[in-house]
Amino acid sequence: MRCTRCHRPLIVPAATVTTRHGASTYGPVCAERMGLSGINRAALPAGLRRPRAQQTTTDDPAQMALALEQAA
Numbered sequence: 001m002r003c004t005r006c007h008r009p010l011i012v013p014a015a016t017v018t019t020r021h022g023a024s025t026y027g028p029v030c031a032e033r034m035g036l037s038g039i040n041r042a043a044l045p046a047g048l049r050r051p052r053a054q055q056t057t058t059d060d061p062a063q064m065a066l067a068l069e070q071a072a
């Protein structure tokens with residue numbers, strides 16, 4: 001089985017589209033670039049994975065706390 005777009009060999013296709021000529025299989029990179037929904041995002045290379053949003057609000061002891069006031 002090969003990717004229809006880039007012809008790379010596939011073990012498990014990330015996306016399969018049924019066309020008039022049969023099933024077209026796509027690898028994870030091509031499926032992501034083509035915007036096919038329902039792809040297995042865990043199979044994507046790290047460069048194409050969107051990082052999970054992280055909350056990094058730690059207090060820096062070297063900085064003083066500012067009293068934020070509303071301007072009147």
Ligand SMILES: [Zn+2]
Nearest residue numbers: 003006027030
């Ligand atoms: Zn491909």
